[in-house]
Amino acid sequence: MAEWKKIFAIIWSGQIISTLSSITVGYAVIFWLSTETRSPEVLAFAAISSLLPQLVLGPFAGVLIDRWDRKSIMISADLFVALCSAVMSILILRGETDITLYYILLMFRSVGNAFHIPAMQASVPLLAPESELMRISGVNQIIQSGGIIAGPPLAAFLISVLDMPKVILIDVIGAVIACTSLLLVRIPNPEKRKDAPAPHIFREMKEGLHEIYIHKGLLWLFIVSVSALLFILPIAALFPLMTLDHFGGGTYQVSIIEVAWGVGMLAGGAILGIKKLQISKVILINTMYILLGLSFALSGRLPESGFYAFMVLTFLGGVSMTVYSSAFMVILQTTVEPSAQGRVFSFYGSISLVPSITGLLFTGFLAKQTGVPDAFLIAGILIAVLGIVSFFIPAIRHQISES
Numbered sequence: 001m002a003e004w005k006k007i008f009a010i011i012w013s014g015q016i017i018s019t020l021s022s023i024t025v026g027y028a029v030i031f032w033l034s035t036e037t038r039s040p041e042v043l044a045f046a047a048i049s050s051l052l053p054q055l056v057l058g059p060f061a062g063v064l065i066d067r068w069d070r071k072s073i074m075i076s077a078d079l080f081v082a083l084c085s086a087v088m089s090i091l092i093l094r095g096e097t098d099i100t101l102y103y104i105l106l107m108f109r110s111v112g113n114a115f116h117i118p119a120m121q122a123s124v125p126l127l128a129p130e131s132e133l134m135r136i137s138g139v140n141q142i143i144q145s146g147g148i149i150a151g152p153p154l155a156a157f158l159i160s161v162l163d164m165p166k167v168i169l170i171d172v173i174g175a176v177i178a179c180t181s182l183l184l185v186r187i188p189n190p191e192k193r194k195d196a197p198a199p200h201i202f203r204e205m206k207e208g209l210h211e212i213y214i215h216k217g218l219l220w221l222f223i224v225s226v227s228a229l230l231f232i233l234p235i236a237a238l239f240p241l242m243t244l245d246h247f248g249g250g251t252y253q254v255s256i257i258e259v260a261w262g263v264g265m266l267a268g269g270a271i272l273g274i275k276k277l278q279i280s281k282v283i284l285i286n287t288m289y290i291l292l293g294l295s296f297a298l299s300g301r302l303p304e305s306g307f308y309a310f311m312v313l314t315f316l317g318g319v320s321m322t323v324y325s326s327a328f329m330v331i332l333q334t335t336v337e338p339s340a341q342g343r344v345f346s347f348y349g350s351i352s353l354v355p356s357i358t359g360l361l362f363t364g365f366l367a368k369q370t371g372v373p374d375a376f377l378i379a380g381i382l383i384a385v386l387g388i389v390s391f392f393i394p395a396i397r398h399q400i401s402e403s
Contacts, residue, residue: 004128007185008136012143014181018078019143021174023151025085026050028159028167029106032092037099049103053110055353061114062346063204066339070119071187075179077116082175084108089165089172118349122341125333126188133333134281137326138272145269145322149262152255190338208343211336216395218335221285222348224390225328228289229352231379232321235296236261239314242299242372247307260311264318271319272326281327282396288324289387292317297380300373 033046065073088105128136158167212219239257243249295317299310336344370378390396 004132007127008139010181010184012139014178015140016143016146018174018178019147020150020154021170022081023147024154024158025168025171027152027155028164029088029102031155031159032164033099033102045099045103046106049106050110051353053107054114055350057111057114058118058346058350059205059208059343062118062208062343065115065119065122065342065346066190066204066208070123070189070342071182073119074116074123074187075182077112077119078175078179078182081109081112081116082172084112085168085171085175089168092168093163093165114346114349118342118345121329121333121345122338123187125341126190126338130334133330134326135273137329138269138274138322141269141322141326142266142273145262145265145318149259149266152258190341192339205343208340208347211340211344212347215335217282217398218331220390220393220395221282221328221331222351224289224386224393224396225285226351226354228383228386231296231383232292235376235379236317238372238375242310242376243307246302246373247304247310249307253307256311257314260314261318264315264320265322266318267315268319268322269326272323281331284327285324285331286387286390286396288320288327289390290384292320292324293380293382293384293387295320295380296376296383300375300377300380302373 030046084105088102091101091105124136125133155167158170212222239261240254243254243257247253295313299313302309302313332344332348333341
């Protein structure tokens with residue numbers, strides 16, 4: 001704990017490069033598939049290939065994360081992702097045209113992420129004092145946001161100056177750098193019970209779920225968070241359509257809105273990373289629901305000339321999204337037993353994808369029936385109402401006094 005700053009400086013130095021390279025190559029693959037196939041179905045299947053393994057394997061991966069050495073898991077996952085990228089590069093170099101092979105490799109890459117991300121999240125409380133977890137979460141959000149902002153333009157630039165196989169190999173280099181940084185630090189594992197029964201994957205999965213259930217406040221925060229994600233992520237996916245159809249913008253305006261959301265996330269992470277907020281994390285989460293909901297609802301009522309107001313509201317939405325996500329992550333890290341955190345984080349990562357997929361279908365239908373602005377308005381009101389109602393749920397009110 002005494003050297004936590006040095007440890008995270010080493011880890012973050014590798015994660016910055018790895019995150020940027022991974023996001024950039026991810027966008028490059030999407031751009032490449034777009035230009036090669038001109039097929040929306042191919043892009044849809046590529047997105048599903050990237051999400052499905054995390055949805056299905058998450059609970060099983062969590063059991064193994066809590067059972068095995070977490071540092072080894074993270075390094076192995078990074079190297080596995082690098083191997084998948086290297087194989088993809090070779091296939092493109094050979095001129096392979098069977099898209100199914102690329103779907104399979106995207107699925108394998110997702111398997112690596114299903115292990116790496118929750119293993120890292122579960123390791124943070126073992127490396128730093130509890131009082132610093134919010135700041136660490138903020139810095140992690142800065143790294144992710146930076147990748148989201150820089151990834152698309154960097155991918156477009158690299159595709160224009162390099163062959164696609166060379167672009168994909170950048171992901172391999174980033175993964176190797178991330179592994180090297182992890183090798184330089186010691187990442188402890190949680191203490192295991194001496195009287196623990198023999199390993200049994202389904203019993204251990206049940207124990208992870210029980211860890212959520214016994215903390216009633218955490219259980220209700222889970223329910224509200226998943227309910228909010230049902231509307232948040234699909235609405236965020238409608239930003240381009242809102243910009244093009246309602247505000248009459250073009251590609252340039254679409255990119256401005258995407259950058260505004262990313263810069264908002266970056267600003268939210270910076271606020272948390274620089275300053276310790278002396279406020280209950282639960283109050284922070286509920287307030288961010290309300291702010292995010294209002295930013296969506298007000299966007300839905302803007303006139304066609306209100307593009308710049310939409311940009312400001314999108315920025316505020318990005319800020320609130322980051323603060324809410326970071327605060328929720330810290331509550332998990334400080335409430336759940338360290339020996340069960342791999343299972344809890346993996347379960348949350350999996351369950352969060354369900355409303356994302358369902359919400360995309362529902363919101364797409366809603367937008368088609370009522371129009372995109374009304375979809376923003378309705379979803380925004382529902383998110384804000386969730387934040388308000390959350391203040392009145394007894395178990396969450398009790399959680400406020402503990403956070």
